[in-house]
Amino acid sequence: MTKRFLFIVVCAVLAGIPVARAQDETEKALEKYRQMLKEDPWSNPALLDADRGEALWKAAGGPNRVSLERCDLGKGPGVVDGAFAELPRYFADADRVMDAETRILWCMEKLQGFNRADLIKSPHPAGGQPVKDLGAIATYVASQSSGMQFSAKLDTAKEKEAVELGRAIFFRRQGPHDFACATCHADTGKRIRLQGLPYLIQPEEAKKVIGEWPAYRVSNTHVMTMQHRLFDCYWQMRMPQLEMGSDASVALISYLVKTAEGGEIATPGLKR
Amino acid sequence: MRTSVIAIVAVLAGTMGAAAQQKSAADAAKADAAIKAAFPTAPADWQSRFVQDETMKQCSLHENLPPKEIAEEIQKRERATIQYPADGQLMGDWQRGERIAQSGYGLRFTDYPPRQANGGNCYACHQLTKAEVSFGTIGPPLLNYGKNRNFSGADTKAVYDKIYNAQANYPCSTMPRLGANKVLTIDQIKDLVALVMSPDSAVNK
Numbered sequence: 001m002t003k004r005f006l007f008i009v010v011c012a013v014l015a016g017i018p019v020a021r022a023q024d025e026t027e028k029a030l031e032k033y034r035q036m037l038k039e040d041p042w043s044n045p046a047l048l049d050a051d052r053g054e055a056l057w058k059a060a061g062g063p064n065r066v067s068l069e070r071c072d073l074g075k076g077p078g079v080v081d082g083a084f085a086e087l088p089r090y091f092a093d094a095d096r097v098m099d100a101e102t103r104i105l106w107c108m109e110k111l112q113g114f115n116r117a118d119l120i121k122s123p124h125p126a127g128g129q130p131v132k133d134l135g136a137i138a139t140y141v142a143s144q145s146s147g148m149q150f151s152a153k154l155d156t157a158k159e160k161e162a163v164e165l166g167r168a169i170f171f172r173r174q175g176p177h178d179f180a181c182a183t184c185h186a187d188t189g190k191r192i193r194l195q196g197l198p199y200l201i202q203p204e205e206a207k208k209v210i211g212e213w214p215a216y217r218v219s220n221t222h223v224m225t226m227q228h229r230l231f232d233c234y235w236q237m238r239m240p241q242l243e244m245g246s247d248a249s250v251a252l253i254s255y256l257v258k259t260a261e262g263g264e265i266a267t268p269g270l271k272r
Numbered sequence: 273m274r275t276s277v278i279a280i281v282a283v284l285a286g287t288m289g290a291a292a293q294q295k296s297a298a299d300a301a302k303a304d305a306a307i308k309a310a311f312p313t314a315p316a317d318w319q320s321r322f323v324q325d326e327t328m329k330q331c332s333l334h335e336n337l338p339p340k341e342i343a344e345e346i347q348k349r350e351r352a353t354i355q356y357p358a359d360g361q362l363m364g365d366w367q368r369g370e371r372i373a374q375s376g377y378g379l380r381f382t383d384y385p386p387r388q389a390n391g392g393n394c395y396a397c398h399q400l401t402k403a404e405v406s407f408g409t410i411g412p413p414l415l416n417y418g419k420n421r422n423f424s425g426a427d428t429k430a431v432y433d434k435i436y437n438a439q440a441n442y443p444c445s446t447m448p449r450l451g452a453n454k455v456l457t458i459d460q461i462k463d464l465v466a467l468v469m470s471p472d473s474a475v476n477k
Contacts, residue, residue: 168296168303171335173328175321176379176455177448182336184410192396192408238379239321240314248303248310 034270046139046216046268049131049223053140056133062112071107073100073141084145085265088254090158097162099253101138101227102245108134123244124228131214131223134244138225139214142267150211150263154254162247166255169248170201179237181252195272203259210260212269219272226253296333303332331444338444346443353452354436362432362465369467370474372460373400379455390455392435392464397447400467401474410446418469419476428469435461 036043057068057080073083074091088099094106108114125131131139154163170181184192185200199205214225224232227244230252234242242249308322327346330338338346356362375391377383395404399413407413421427433440436451450456456464467473 164299165302165306168299168332169306172300172303172307172324172332174307174324176453178328178331178453179448180332183446186336187410190408190410192410193406195408197410234311235380235382240311240318240381243310243312246306246310248306251306 044216044268044270045221046214046223046270047143049136050140050143050268053133053136053138056137057140062108062114064111064113066111068104068107068111068137070111071104073103080141080144082145082148084142084267085148085150086152088152088154088159088162088250088257090156096247097159097250097254098245099226099250099257100141101134101225102250104134104137104141105245120244124225124231125220125222127220127222129222131225131228135214135223135225135228139223139268142214142265145265146267148265150207150257150260150265152254152257152261154258159254162251162254163258164255165247166251166253166258167201169252170255175238177238179239181233183237200256201259203261203263206256206260207263210256211263211265212267212271214267215269215271217271223268224271226256300329300333327439327443334444336444336446343443346439347441350437350443350449350452351433351440353449354433354440355451355458356432357458357462362428362462363470364459364462364466366463366466366470366473366475368460369463369465370401372456372463373467374404389457389460392450392456392460394464394467402477403474414468414475416476418471418473421469423469423471423476428465431468432461432465435464 057071060067069078071077072091072093073080074086074089075081075083084100087103088097090097091103091106098106105116105119108119109116119134123132123134125135130136152159154160170185173180173183181200184190184197188199188202188205190197190199198209200209213229214223216222217224227242227249230249231242231244234240304322304324311318311322314321324332327350330342330346334342372389372392373394375388376393376396377388378386378390394400395407397408397411399407399409399415402415417431418427430441434447435456437449438445438447439449448455451458451461468475470476
């Protein structure tokens with residue numbers, strides 16, 4: 001299928017078809033691919049990673065040789081069903097707000113005995129490589145809320161603070177290009193080259209896209225998680241490597257999820 | 273009676289405005305600290321990327337919609353950054369400009385040590401030539417830009433200024449301040465001016 005998209009795009013370009021039409025054709029092909037996936041829900045390659053994540057969640061692992069089944073994702077130890085739909089949230093044991101990946105990271109460190117520094121040293125896969133274990137677990141956890149709505153309350157003082165900080169970071173311009181998240185995501189119907197950009201401060205558009213992550217990315221042939229998505233945005237913003245689980249990353253995810261409140265979770269999604 | 277109600281409302285609004293301003297400033301300080309802490313592996317010579325200059329601070333605080341006085345302040349400050357070529361020639365080679373417009377290379381952490389000159393990445397946001405159909409739409413389309421302006425000298429200078437520092441004209445513009453922030457050299461900017469303004473350029477054919 002990937003080849004077919006490329007074929008359509010290349011043909012359109014060679015034929016000198018006006019870009020809007022080439023764009024339409026690409027979108028149509030992509031929509032057809034998504035439709036086929038809906039008809040055959042087992043065809044998204046990310047499901048293999050979700051399965052791997054489930055096995056990792058249940059298997060004794062780490063120096064402590066324990067599974068993550070005692071990990072509390074917010075609904076009690078071991079409860080995965082629906083937990084992602086209520087994240088990010090404040091966790092008293094860690095005394096901070098955490099998104100799914102940051103919480104899994106915490107459980108891997110505190111329960112399984114992994115060294116946090118090792119886990120966050122190179123947490124995201126290179127192009128063509130499979131998602132790392134933590135990302136596979138996050139894909140599994142998120143998939144267990146698929147079909148539900150984002151319903152994180154984010155209403156306590158620390159949670160509200162995270163959402164507000166997230167908005168401030170979203171608009172914070174920095175680096176040699178003066179880039180902020182808002183540079184690309186604060187208007188509707190815009191593109192970078194041919195890539196459409198969601199208007200993320202607007203609930204309607206945020207609801208459509210935030211719930212698709214983690215997603216299988218066809219161009220990278222791997223699953224990309226939300227933390228990885230942000231890491232990649234900051235790379236493009238000419239900033240250094242965003243630390244997984246950093247307060248800034250959690251705040252941004254809190255802000256995005258709050259904006260997408262009520263939106264349907266449809267993960268693992270499928271992206272270009 | 274009515275005057276006192278108005279006075280009270282005015283005082284309240286003033287207090288609320290000041291409170292909102294203080295809150296935003298507090299959020300900005302927290303955002304500064306959070307950003308500085310979020311990139312612990314950054315090399316020493318990248319620390320400057322966390323620090324905002326006054327214009328970045330004002331644009332962030334006002335979410336790119338600065339009030340009039342601040343917009344004027346930004347415009348004045350940014351205008352003062354623009355440097356012109358020593359020989360006064362504002363146009364270089366449009367074909368080199370096209371290559372600079374196509375390239376998004378430079379200043380990402382995977383771009384070190386530098387393997388080529390930085391690009392302007394103009395096509396990421398602007399339509400320029402008919403031939404390039406893969407263009408973005410964050411910025412206005414520039415097809416026929418020079419032709420539509422009769423290739424005038426005043427417009428040539430205005431284009432130079434916009435590429436060097438877009439905020440000298442449009443405070444809090446999303447466009448990078450390519451010259452002022454030393455992303456591009458003066459010679460590269462001249463080539464881009466030629467791409468937009470030269471009668472020979474594919475932009476104007």
